[in-house]
Each structure stands twice: as structure tokens, then as C-alpha cells.
Amino acid sequence: MKALVWHGKRDVRCDEVPDPAIQEPTDAIIRVTSSGICGSDLHLYEVMGPFMNEGDILGHEPMGIVEEVGDGVGNLAVGDRVVIPFQIACGDCWMCDQSLFTQCETTQVRDQGYGAQLFGYTKLYGDGENSIPGGQAEFLRVPQAQFGPIKVPEGPPDDRFVFLSDVLPTAWQAVEYADVPEGGSVTVLGLGPIGDMAARVAHHNGSRVIGVDLVPERLARVAARGIEVIDLNDHEDDLGDTIREMTDGRGTDAVIDAVGMEAHGSATAKFAQQATGLLPDAAAEKLMKTAGVDSLSAVYLAIDIVRRGGTISLSGVYGGMADPMPMMTLFDKQIQLRMGQANVRRWTPAIMPLLTDDDPLGVDEFASHRVSLDEAPGAYEKFQKKEDGFVKVLVSP
Numbered sequence: 001m002k003a004l005v006w007h008g009k010r011d012v013r014c015d016e017v018p019d020p021a022i023q024e025p026t027d028a029i030i031r032v033t034s035s036g037i038c039g040s041d042l043h044l045y046e047v048m049g050p051f052m053n054e055g056d057i058l059g060h061e062p063m064g065i066v067e068e069v070g071d072g073v074g075n076l077a078v079g080d081r082v083v084i085p086f087q088i089a090c091g092d093c094w095m096c097d098q099s100l101f102t103q104c105e106t107t108q109v110r111d112q113g114y115g116a117q118l119f120g121y122t123k124l125y126g127d128g129e130n131s132i133p134g135g136q137a138e139f140l141r142v143p144q145a146q147f148g149p150i151k152v153p154e155g156p157p158d159d160r161f162v163f164l165s166d167v168l169p170t171a172w173q174a175v176e177y178a179d180v181p182e183g184g185s186v187t188v189l190g191l192g193p194i195g196d197m198a199a200r201v202a203h204h205n206g207s208r209v210i211g212v213d214l215v216p217e218r219l220a221r222v223a224a225r226g227i228e229v230i231d232l233n234d235h236e237d238d239l240g241d242t243i244r245e246m247t248d249g250r251g252t253d254a255v256i257d258a259v260g261m262e263a264h265g266s267a268t269a270k271f272a273q274q275a276t277g278l279l280p281d282a283a284a285e286k287l288m289k290t291a292g293v294d295s296l297s298a299v300y301l302a303i304d305i306v307r308r309g310g311t312i313s314l315s316g317v318y319g320g321m322a323d324p325m326p327m328m329t330l331f332d333k334q335i336q337l338r339m340g341q342a343n344v345r346r347w348t349p350a351i352m353p354l355l356t357d358d359d360p361l362g363v364d365e366f367a368s369h370r371v372s373l374d375e376a377p378g379a380y381e382k383f384q385k386k387e388d389g390f391v392k393v394l395v396s397p
């Protein structure tokens with residue numbers, strides 16, 4: 001089959017690789033019909049390189065048609081249309097019983113000290129020395145298929161459902177964790193796919209939403225939905241003050257950080273990222289895990305913007321272990337901080353009723369680009385550089 005394969009920093013290629021096969025009774029194989037490229041994939045494209053191996057297949061936002069099921073998968077049949085959550089969870093361990101599917105105790109990557117396995121996402125969330133083969137490919141082996149796959153109806157185009165694998169539950173959890181009071185306000189930092197969708201969800205819930213980014217098309221997409229936006233380019237030094245002026249001097253009740261570790265303004269992060277690129281893998285891994293990489297510029301903005309006693313919800317992914325946090329300010333402002341990978345299946349029942357022909361969240365038009373697997377390497381580059389209006393790319397294998 002054809003698949004998108006990681007070869008090195010900023011080097012992904014469409015290669016011929018062996019077809020996947022059923023390995024466990026709880027596996028299924030799907031033929032992928034659509035597969036998202038995520039902001040999280042951009043971390044692998046560059047910064048997280050030390051945790052990737054040449055040959056790893058990328059992608060964690062697939063949907064498709066069931067081709068084959070193992071003996072232990074009673075709930076799926078060949079031909080079913082399914083969306084695959086980005087994490088692999090068993091659905092019946094202690095953590096899954098708490099709906100903490102990203103902490104699944106059956107798939108937790110104990111040898112690396114990390115949570116549940118993720119598709120196409122480094123050995124930290126992988127299987128031994130390799131990542132779990134991902135879904136930017138013609139076919140995908142789905143472990144724990146007795147629980148993960150979300151069956152969706154025939155009829156509407158893939159765009160209607162594909163975001164159930166990541167963008168929708170991640171945005172939904174970001175908003176839930178932000179815990180905005182009735183009629184309250186939330187700032188969304190970063191208007192990539194995740195922040196854009198989080199802004200839509202919070203707006204749909206009736207909250208006042210202020211979106212912040214620095215890419216004109218991204219600001220425009222969100223503004224077009226009647227949401228207030230601020231261009232960070234105009235407020236590099238006074239974003240907190242500006243938002244306080246807009247909110248009776250207090251700041252918003254909550255802030256969602258949908259930026260993550262590659263924030264604009266993280267000069268030291270750039271340096272650390274470049275340095276890791278020059279080191280041999282083992283040394284680079286250590287630097288990435290332990291160095292204070294100062295990748296926190298979006299978090300610092302969030303801490304400044306949130307009102308006293310408010311909540312910060314982090315959905316952006318962070319890396320380093322030694323990043324300094326302003327504990328005095330966090331404590332003094334009495335800030336609540338919640339974060340983590342989205343527990344996908346937890347939110348499916350709440351989201352599904354919004355995926356109707358009325359399309360209140362605008363999922364049908366959400367993808368800005370659709371490309372083939374052969375075109376995907378070019379799309380990674382455009383998406384990383386945020387060129388030509390690349391906001392959300394779907395790959396059609």
C-alpha cells in the first residue's frame with residue numbers, strides 16, 4: 001500500500017510499504033477514505049524528531065471502511081463506516097471506566113513512562129522502539145477495535161465525521177476543561193484547527209469568545225463566524241491589557257491554549273529545537289525531555305490574560321520537563337490549570353447530535369485543503385509554513 005512515511009526532520013514521503021494484517025483477535029483493518037494532518041504532526045515533522053524512527057507511518061485522524069475484523073471484535077462488520085480515535089484504548093480497564101481513555105491501562109506505554117498508545121505518534125506512545133503505524137495510508141491496522149472505532153451513518157461526506165477522531169473531541173474537551181461560567185467569557189489562543197473549533201464550540205454554547213492568532217486567514221475564518229478576534233501582530237506587548245480592557249479590567253473567565261510548544265515568540269525553543277537537530281539521537285532525546293526549552297510563551301500569555309480565580313485549559317501539546325512556571329503568579333491569581341490529550345470517546349455522545357445537515361459547527365466546510373497521499377508531503381510543508389491558506393488538510397488515499 002501507499003503510506004506517508006517519516007524519513008527525517010522535514011522529510012516525509014509517500015512510500016510503498018507492506019499492507020497491514022490482523023495480529024490480535026481484537027484488531028480490525030480499515031481502508032482509509034480520509035485522514036487529517038494535525039498540528040500535532042507538525043511537532044513530529046520537526047521538534048520531536050528524536051523520538052521518531054525512519055520508516056514510521058504518520059497520521060492519527062483517519063476514517064474509512066472496515067475491511068477485516070478479528071475474532072474478538074463482535075461489534076464491527078466488514079463494510080461498516082468508521083472514524084478511528086487518535087488514541088488506542090481498551091474501553092474496560094480502571095482508567096477507561098473513568099473515561100480517561102488517554103490513560104488506558106491496557107495500552108499505557110509503561111517502558112517509556114507515557115499514557116495510552118497513539119496512532120503514528122513516536123515511540124513515546126508506541127510499541128517498543130517504534131511508533132504505532134498511523135493512518136495517513138491506504139490501510140490501517142486498528143488495535144482494540146472492540147472499543148475504539150466510532151460507527152457513523154452512510155450518506156454525508158467524510159468531512160461531516162472525520163473530525164470526530166481528534167479536532168472535535170479535542171476542542172470539546174478544551175471547552176469543558178475551561179469550565180466557562182454561564183454567560184461568561186473565554187480567550188482562545190491559537191486559531192489553528194483546534195483553536196478554531198474550540199472557539200466555535202464555546203460560541204455555540206453561548207460564551208463570549210475572543211480568538212487570538214497572527215495568521216490573517218485563520219483570524220478571518222473565525223471572525224466570519226461572528227467571533228471577536230485579535231491579531232497578535234498588533235498586540236505583541238499588550239495582549240493582556242487589551243483583553244482586560246475588553247472585560248471590565250479583569251480578563252476572561254477562562255483561557256484555552258490551542259498553541260502548544262511551537263508558539264510564536266519562543267526564541268529559546270527555536271534554539272533548543274535546532275540544537276536537538278544537531279545532536280545524536282540519544283543526546284537529543286535527553287535534551288528534549290529535560291532541558292528548560294522555554295516553549296511556554298502561549299502559557300505565559302494565558303496566565304496573564306485569565307482573570308483572577310479563572311481557569312486555563314491547555315490543549316496545545318508541550319514537551320520539556322524543566323520549563324519554569326511562574327508559581328507565584330499562578331498561586332496569587334488562584335488559577336486552575338487543566339490539560340491533557342483529549343479522551344476521544346468520552347465526548348462522542350455530546351458531539352454527534354451537532355453533526356447534522358444544519359451543521360452548527362461548520363464541519364462540512366472546515367477542511368481548507370484535500371490532497372492525495374502523493375501530494376501530502378507538500379501539504380505538510382505548506383501547513384507548517386501556514387502558506388496559501390492551509391489551515392486543515394485532509395488526505396484522501
Ligand SMILES: NC(=O)c1ccc[n+]([C@@H]2O[C@H](COP(=O)([O-])OP(=O)(O)OC[C@H]3O[C@@H](n4cnc5c(N)ncnc54)[C@H](O)[C@@H]3O)[C@@H](O)[C@H]2O)c1
Pocket residue numbers: 038039040041042043166170189190191192193194195212213214215218232258259260261262263264265297298301314315316317318340341342
Ligand atoms: N490535547 C490534544 O488531544 C490535542 C489534539 C490535537 C492537537 N493538539 C495540539 O493543539 C495545538 C494546536 O493544534 P492545531 O492543529 O490547531 O495546530 P496549528 O499549529 O495549526 O495551530 C497553532 C496556531 O497557533 C498560532 N500561534 C502561534 N503562536 C501563538 C501565540 N503566541 N499566540 C496565539 N496564537 C499563536 C499559530 O499561528 C497557529 O495558527 C498543537 O500543539 C497540537 O499538538 C492537542
Ligand SMILES: [Zn+2]
Pocket residue numbers: 037038039040041060061086166167
Ligand atoms: Zn490530531
Ligand SMILES: [Zn+2]
Pocket residue numbers: 089090091092093094095096103104105106107
Ligand atoms: Zn483501557
